[in-house]
Amino acid sequence: MEGSEHKNPVGIIGSGSFGMAIANLLAENVDVLLYARREEVRLAIEKREGRYSVLSPRIQAVSDLQLVAQKCQLIFPIVPSQAFRSMMKQLSPYLNPTHFLIHGTKGLDLQDLPQGQSLHPEHIKTMSQVIEEESIVCRIGCLSGPNLSKEIMEGQPAATLIASPFTEVIKAGQAVLKSNRFQVYGDHDIIGAELAGALKNIIALAAGILGGKGLGKNLWALLVTRGLSEMIHIGKAVGADVKPFLGVAGIGDLVATASSENSRNYKAGYRLGKGETLDDIMETSTDVIEGVKTLETIRALGAHLGITTPIVEIVYRVFFKKMPVDNAIQFLITYPYAVDVDFLP
Ligand SMILES: NC(=O)C1=CN([C@@H]2O[C@H](COP(=O)(O)OP(=O)(O)OC[C@H]3O[C@@H](n4cnc5c(N)ncnc54)[C@H](O)[C@@H]3O)[C@@H](O)[C@H]2O)C=CC1
Numbered sequence: 589m590e591g592s593e594h595k596n597p598v599g600i601i602g603s604g605s606f607g608m609a610i611a612n613l614l615a616e617n618v619d620v621l622l623y624a625r626r627e628e629v630r631l632a633i634e635k636r637e638g639r640y641s642v643l644s645p646r647i648q649a650v651s652d653l654q655l656v657a658q659k660c661q662l663i664f665p666i667v668p669s670q671a672f673r674s675m676m677k678q679l680s681p682y683l684n685p686t687h688f689l690i691h692g693t694k695g696l697d698l699q700d701l702p703q704g705q706s707l708h709p710e711h712i713k714t715m716s717q718v719i720e721e722e723s724i725v726c727r728i729g730c731l732s733g734p735n736l737s738k739e740i741m742e743g744q745p746a747a748t749l750i751a752s753p754f755t756e757v758i759k760a761g762q763a764v765l766k767s768n769r770f771q772v773y774g775d776h777d778i779i780g781a782e783l784a785g786a787l788k789n790i791i792a793l794a795a796g797i798l799g800g801k802g803l804g805k806n807l808w809a810l811l812v813t814r815g816l817s818e819m820i821h822i823g824k825a826v827g828a829d830v831k832p833f834l835g836v837a838g839i840g841d842l843v844a845t846a847s848s849e850n851s852r853n854y855k856a857g858y859r860l861g862k863g864e865t866l867d868d869i870m871e872t873s874t875d876v877i878e879g880v881k882t883l884e885t886i887r888a889l890g891a892h893l894g895i896t897t898p899i900v901e902i903v904y905r906v907f908f909k910k911m912p913v914d915n916a917i918q919f920l921i922t923y924p925y926a927v928d929v930d931f932l933p
């Protein structure tokens with residue numbers, strides 16, 4: 589599947605903020621089929637009503653997964669992690685081994701555990717592993733980077749990473765997404781890129797708390813630096829390479845998300861820093877806040893693997909156990925471990 593002479597339309601599953609942003613980027617190069625589950629959303633897209641008015645004329649809305657699979661060899665699934673497996677179960681009957689799937693989801697899949705059974709690493713899957721488990725497709729990639737959808741929709745320049753064990757997947761993604769306002773890097777470590785994208789949301793929650801408390805850049809920089817280190821330790825513990833954490837999908841996305849009020853994770857932390865509770869935030873937010881579930885999952889995983897993750901632990905206590913933020917900061921600042929860079933071989 590070579591690029592600029594791409595004949596088939598490219599498919600996107602999920603017509604939310606990021607699905608729309610990627611659809612507009614793709615539409616600079618190719619025709620796009622944008623799947624919307626609900627007929628009223630498909631109609632609103634077709635009529636370019638409200639938020640959909642900014643979508644390129646090359647984007648056609650459809651609400652038939654079979655049609656997407658028939659018409660598109662390359663498909664970008666971009667739905668929240670909690671809906672990803674059920675979406676794959678619906679899509680899978682229409683897929684065959686010639687399909688390429690590059691997902692844009694930054695979260696983890698957690699298997700429902702029977703009462704009393706404790707969490708094991710094998711209960712946690714990245715989205716590429718879910719695609720592998722639920723379909724016959726093997727050419728799988730992920731899209732991850734500092735890609736706040738609002739900025740992309742405004743037409744601002746940005747870059748991303750496509751990670752896949754298959755060079756042809758990276759090339760296919762680059763061919764349809766690259767433009768004079770969007771750079772696309774490539775790498776083969778998909779698990780590292782997926783983990784970096786999901787884990788950085790935890791640090792964005794914490795950065796939001798600091799923002800909400802009106803704290804300054806010294807502490808923010810410390811959080812981002814130590815947060816990256818913790819992300820790398822978690823990644824290494826489950827077999828990922830350090831490299832993706834040091835690239836656009838790692839430090840790049842971490843800096844963007846942990847500093848932007850356009851990040852839903854940052855915003856959730858900010859509200860907590862202003863004194864709201866997690867219940868207040870979840871009850872009143874219509875946004876996907878991927879980091880909250882990832883935080884619970886990774887805290888449980890860290891405990892199982894016996895790795896030390898003080899930031900994850902303390903953000904968990906602040907979000908889920910109502911630990912006062914000042915106590916949390918005090919705990920981290922006086923943490924009895926002060927080795928600066930300890931993740932290099
Ligand atoms: N918004 C952003 O700036 C970015 C978001 N992401 C990631 O993209 C993923 C999606 O986020 P957003 O688009 O922002 O969320 P969103 O809430 O704006 O949209 C999610 C979309 O998925 C659809 N959906 C849910 N379940 C579905 C199913 N079973 N089948 C088909 N469609 C389904 C919803 O109807 C909705 O249109 C998240 O994992 C997020 O972390 C990644 C980079 C940037």
Ligand SMILES: O=C(CO)COP(=O)(O)O
Binds near residue numbers: 733734737789792845
């Ligand atoms: O991952 C993102 C930007 O790269 C989007 O972050 P939020 O999900 O926090 O909005």
